Amino acid sequence: MAKAVVSLVKFKDPYHSLREAIELCSGLSGLRKDDKILIKPNIVAWDFVLPFPPFGVVTTSAVMFALVQILAEEGFRHITIGEASRPVPKTQGRAIYKALGYEKLKEKYGVELVDFNEEKFEPVDFGGFQLSIARKALEADKIINVPVLKTHNQCKVSLGIKNLKGVLDRKSKMFCHNVNLDLDHIFPRIIEKVPVALTIIDGIFTLERGPGPTGKAYRKDLFIASRDPFACDVVGAEIMGYPAAEVSHLRYFAERHGRSTDLADMEVRGEEIEKHRFFVDYDWEWTKEDTGPTGFAKRGITGLVVRKYDSTLCTGCSSVYNPMLIMFMSAFKGEPFPGVEVITGKKQLASKGFEKTVLFGKCACELNKDNPNIKKAVPIRGCPPDLKKFEKAMRGEGINCNYDDYIKYRHYIFNRYKDKEGFDLGLYWK
């Protein structure tokens, strides 16, 4: 059997480097000129209110513009860009496309811009479960998947196979984080139903402790491309220091499709992997006893136990999880917390022995509503919970969490890239 070809190209400029990456893997050879082509970037979320560093979080517009230009030059005329970013609370896909400059692609090349959240979804049977997939993705003749080279605190890596979770409607995305089926056994199935012809991993940046903006980005200057989505992810994972066999969803995909996770079974053209492998951590470290982030213990925080998030926590709650930790830190002034346990997600149960139990999110509230271990429940309802309501509830318990400190943190994570060489917002704001 012929080896899957993956190109690994050093980024010098968006157009020429992308062209090289596509040509090295014969990336367009499976596409016909009259195909309806859907480009799926990764724009998992956006924030128009607080500073949002996009580095390593969303696909660069530089890559999207270069890709559309190449497709147009090659005679492809039916090009659509589609994504379903996290609605907060309403979908804002069009505003995001505008911010990223995609409207110029519409004007110049006639690209159709689609916010999947505004479109129809079709229920698709996966044998044992059902997911609703954007009709535009199902109706495309070919999909070009353009994820980012990033880590993910629940899945280790978020590359092409994971990026396809963005074709699901909100309910199905939440279903991926259910209690009975493993997250890593659900989203890798999506690719079985949509026609991905080419994957291009945008590795201009890579992201440690992703997938959101609280992670830390590094300039990486790589493009990884392949007509084989699995092989592309295997190489992408390897570059970030994760052998595919150690990434649960890639191992699962390999088992289902009779694939090898061994790099030796793939032909990498262009750069050598060895030269670019750079470990980026995917997760926050927790204490062995599961009492909270090790960072809390190092700061001397006591009387507060935060159980580590699990895979049942959806993107909505994940996006407010770090802010919740930051706000607990803001309440710490050297005194112990008054015996507080924090529970999240769909399967964590409150333990005995705490004065107060914070049930963070609708799911934790529902699951623990009759839990006899709880002395005093502090329910933070909402799906996901609202941080200002969280602040108010905590203050009501005498714990002075400060939303403003979270705002300061958001400025800090944005400003840490300011004037840093290579962290050019022009790669996004076209």
Ligand code: SF4
């Ligand atoms: S409360 Fe959180 S974990 Fe539960 S469904 Fe909503 S976002 Fe998901």
